[in-house]
């Protein structure tokens with residue numbers, strides 16, 4: 001370890017006395033435990049640009065005011081006017097008969113699986129890199145008794161339709177086989193870097209599902225980003241699915257909450273499952289008021305996140321020396337995945353360097369800048385833009401990236 005790197009780590013420790021060591025664990029399929037990137041909390045003169053996730057957003061003044069002023073009632077009794085109003089707005093916006101406000105995306109997906117796959121041992125078909133399959137603790141098996149079979153997630157988040165069709169079971173009621181019930185798609189695709197599912201793909205998936213009497217559920221945690229990217233209404237996308245789960249607490253900036261929408265009968269069943277899972281909330285209008293602001297006022301600014309993401313991606317590509325591999329055609333929304341071409345600079349080390357303030361940094365950049373991002377699947381790095389990141393923050397992140405690269409090259413070449 002060079003003296004410079006060593007002093008860098010000491011300084012990082014001083015600035016973040018509570019933070020874990022700088023080496024970051026990969027947040028991937030086999031990642032062990034919590035990622036160990038330093039969290040925010042540096043000294044006052046250090047700017048933090050937090051690109052770990054769009055879940056880190058905090059409600060702004062207008063949202064907090066709406067929450068404070070919300071009319072509330074007991075929502076388990078169906079008496080919260082703000083929740084009722086919000087659910088109606090969401091159903092209309094998504095082109096669905098009804099909608100239900102639930103605490104999280106994970107619960108929403110689980111409820112959808114429970115309602116679509118009513119018999120224990122029913123089977124759903126999911127992408128092998130879907131959030132539902134990888135990051136939701138196998139809740140559908142654990143809590144709903146639903147079996148999953150996987151299809152390969154292609155780099156753009158789609159599946160091969162022949163492979164998808166080959167996964168459909170035809171043996172029922174032969175006691176050897178589960179019964180296929182559900183196909184789940186994810187839009188935008190998280191692990192594949194915010195990729196947007198083409199409308200033609202959704203149309204084909206729906207046609208296949210209709211042919212075999214299956215349902216289609218979309219984990220649309222970020223479907224509003226997809227709609228903005230494609231320049232269509234969300235209902236144009238969702239006409240191809242039976243149900244959808246849309247998170248309010250990611251790009252849309254609410255502190256909590258997800259909408260699950262679909263046919264009236266589906267939502268009536270979903271109310272029962274939500275209660276069984278402990279998700280029946282009482283004066284939830286305080287939270288639904290934030291969700292309303294998310295859906296009505298926050299969608300218009302998503303293009304800004306997409307633009308900032310592209311700006312950073314371009315800067316990576318233009319970096320001299322060419323240390324980064326970025327597929328610009330794959331940069332569609334607010335999630336960026338890129339890899340490092342130099343095997344001696346791992347994604348974990350790059351993230352650690354971006355997240356700490358080094359000797360000479362303040363002199364070079366005018367201030368210390370901590371840029372937080374995660375090492376990710378397939379030896380890559382993931383960075384996510386959101387309403388807490390301005391164009392100026394993006395420029396700071398670019399300056400920091402250029403500084404990290406120049407420090408790394410000096411160390412590599414032994415320049416003092």
Ligand SMILES: Cc1ncc(COP(=O)(O)O)c(C=O)c1O
Nearest residue numbers: 104105106107131186190219221
């Ligand atoms: C695609 C996708 N689906 C579902 C979820 C789960 O949402 P929650 O964290 O609200 O449970 C996430 C969270 O990041 C996600 O990215």
